[in-house]
Amino acid sequence: MKKLIFYTVLLFAALSFIYPFIWMISASLAPESEIGSLVLFPNTFTLDSYTQMFSKIPIGRALFNSILVSTLVTIGVLVFGSMVGYALSKLEFKGRELIFYVIIFTMTLPFQITLIPQYILMVKFGWVDTYAALIVPYLMNALAIIMFRQYFKSIPTDLLDAARIDGCGELRILFTILWPNALPAIVTIGILTFMASWNEVLWPLIVIRDESLMTMPQLVTLFAVGGRADAQLGVKLASAILLALPIMIAYLFFQKYFIQSMASTGLKE
Amino acid sequence: MKTRKITPYLLVAPYILHFVVFVAFPVIFSIVLTFHKWNIISPMKFSGLDNYVRLFNDTLFLKSIMNTFVFLLIHIPLQIFVALILAEILNQKIFMRGFFRAAFFMPVVVSGVVVTMLWQQMFAFDTGLLNRVLTTIGLDKVGWLVDPDIAMSSIAVMATWKNVGLYVILFLVGLQTVPPHYYEAADLEGANRFQKFFYITLPMIKPTMFMVIILSTIGGFSLFIEPYIMTGGGPLNSTISAVLYIYKQGFFYYHMGYASTLGLFFALIILLVIVIQKKFIEREK
Numbered sequence: 111m112k113k114l115i116f117y118t119v120l121l122f123a124a125l126s127f128i129y130p131f132i133w134m135i136s137a138s139l140a141p142e143s144e145i146g147s148l149v150l151f152p153n154t155f156t157l158d159s160y161t162q163m164f165s166k167i168p169i170g171r172a173l174f175n176s177i178l179v180s181t182l183v184t185i186g187v188l189v190f191g192s193m194v195g196y197a198l199s200k201l202e203f204k205g206r207e208l209i210f211y212v213i214i215f216t217m218t219l220p221f222q223i224t225l226i227p228q229y230i231l232m233v234k235f236g237w238v239d240t241y242a243a244l245i246v247p248y249l250m251n252a253l254a255i256i257m258f259r260q261y262f263k264s265i266p267t268d269l270l271d272a273a274r275i276d277g278c279g280e281l282r283i284l285f286t287i288l289w290p291n292a293l294p295a296i297v298t299i300g301i302l303t304f305m306a307s308w309n310e311v312l313w314p315l316i317v318i319r320d321e322s323l324m325t326m327p328q329l330v331t332l333f334a335v336g337g338r339a340d341a342q343l344g345v346k347l348a349s350a351i352l353l354a355l356p357i358m359i360a361y362l363f364f365q366k367y368f369i370q371s372m373a374s375t376g377l378k379e
Numbered sequence: 380m381k382t383r384k385i386t387p388y389l390l391v392a393p394y395i396l397h398f399v400v401f402v403a404f405p406v407i408f409s410i411v412l413t414f415h416k417w418n419i420i421s422p423m424k425f426s427g428l429d430n431y432v433r434l435f436n437d438t439l440f441l442k443s444i445m446n447t448f449v450f451l452l453i454h455i456p457l458q459i460f461v462a463l464i465l466a467e468i469l470n471q472k473i474f475m476r477g478f479f480r481a482a483f484f485m486p487v488v489v490s491g492v493v494v495t496m497l498w499q500q501m502f503a504f505d506t507g508l509l510n511r512v513l514t515t516i517g518l519d520k521v522g523w524l525v526d527p528d529i530a531m532s533s534i535a536v537m538a539t540w541k542n543v544g545l546y547v548i549l550f551l552v553g554l555q556t557v558p559p560h561y562y563e564a565a566d567l568e569g570a571n572r573f574q575k576f577f578y579i580t581l582p583m584i585k586p587t588m589f590m591v592i593i594l595s596t597i598g599g600f601s602l603f604i605e606p607y608i609m610t611g612g613g614p615l616n617s618t619i620s621a622v623l624y625i626y627k628q629g630f631f632y633y634h635m636g637y638a639s640t641l642g643l644f645f646a647l648i649i650l651l652v653i654v655i656q657k658k659f660i661e662r663e664k
Binding site: 229 | 384386387388390391393394395397398400401402404405406408409419464465468469471473474478479480481482483484485486487488489490491492493496497498500501508540544545548549552594597600601603604607608611621622625626629630635638639642643645646649650653
């Protein structure tokens with residue numbers, strides 16, 4: 111009896127999480143006139159919504175922009191984050207504590223305070239409507255540094271000393287010895303950074319006006335609130351699906367890593 | 380084993396440079412901006428405390444802060460309640476537990492833009508799923524996004540739907556730290572399910588609970604894209620969030636000085652709330 115209640119609750123919850131996504135996919139494949147109904151399988155399937163969307167907005171270009179921006183941001187965060195994390199965890203130097211506190215300070219600083227001045231910086235640098243505006247401010251991430259620092263601490267220092275005796279430079283030690291030993295941290299930070307970058311929408315809305323430089327979330331948002339979809343629901347939903355699809359496919363394959371990564375953000379408090 | 384003295388500094392140099400340009404300078408400049416009137420194009424004009432005076436008389440800004448708090452007050456308890464129930468159930472011996480966990484987590488990874496567009500259709504007055512269900516079982520339609528008294532709650536429900544999967548996982552981790560023999564002892568004493576939950580589970584998962592509260596508070600304060608897409612802040616400004624209002628002042632009207640004042644003021648409120656929560660947590664610990 112108890113089990114029955116449990117499974118009812120679970121099934122209802124699972125349904126409420128999955129049904130909307132399936133409905134959205136099927137609505138984007140239905141002719142515009144049939145979308146009103148909430149039936150999951152339309153009588154006729156058509157790709158009309160998709161072809162119309164492709165002719166209305168440069169979504170292919172936006173997909174390229176999103177991949178480019180998220181990839182470069184992720185690489186930057188991994189490289190720079192591990193460099194700082196390494197220095198903070200394995201090297202002795204004056205000011206190490208100070209830098210650590212600066213990083214903690216950055217983590218607690220609400221973004222609402224720097225939003226306006228950062229935009230002004232972009233204007234003064236001449237970076238409005240450039241990839242630089244989407245990438246450079248995100249190249250460092252305080253949480254990533256802290257996570258690298260934490261992980262590197264668990265790697266024995268003997269390993270590094272042996273390499274130093276062989277004459278390895280610090281960068282080579284970092285990338286050829288620490289990196290291969292820190293794969294879980296790299297995967298976690300990589301997933302978190304890529305996802306955050308992929309889904310970021312407020313900052314692009316502020317610094318990009320040129321349609322050919324827009325990332326997917328921005329383009330889809332402006333398409334949804336602007337008049338260009340001509341109130342055609344199917345076309346809007348088709349654009350939303352293209353935005354969701356890459357992450358959802360990645361999630362289906364690497365589900366375990368996604369869940370672990372996201373859960374670990376909280377545990378670092 | 381000694382390394383060259385300069386190496387550590389070279390490793391952290393990019394970070395320091397980035398920090399100075401993109402964090403330290405903006406923070407200081409945002410304070411300078413609050414004493415100025417500036418639209419970026421014409422020269423900056425010193426305006427004394429004008430921006431502050433204006434802020435305290437700006438009923439719409441104060442409303443946007445209230446709206447954000449209304450959102451938090453609905454969203455956080457709802458999220459904890461739902462997440463705890465689902466986590467409690469998933470913590471039992473459940474068939475296909477992995478499937479359920481994955482299903483609950485799916486909206487967490489998807490862009491807020493997609494989730495908002497999706498729920499806009501669920502909430503639609505005439506054609507939306509929710510109102511169709513209500514009319515089918517003989518109830519009146521609800522103005523999910525058109526009734527000013529309800530719209531913010533609707534957005535809070537949607538945000539819960541989007542995030543709850545993450546909190547289910549966090550609670551699940553917390554629940555697994557409770558030693559099973561506590562429950563066995565309670566069973567021997569004849570404790571019922573609710574007693575076990577309130578006297579064993581809840582105190583044991585306190586740290587998780589606090590973490591969930593702080594994480595969702597920070598998330599809630601950045602509420603922006605959901606009202607931006609769904610309602611544009613309406614009806615009757617009932618869903619305009621603080622970030623949405625700052626965005627409008629800054630990037631719609633180009634009131635850089637004023638928007639900066641709003642940003643600074645709101646950031647102080649956020650920090651205050653977080654500090655109070657942390658103080659409370661430390662006392663509880």
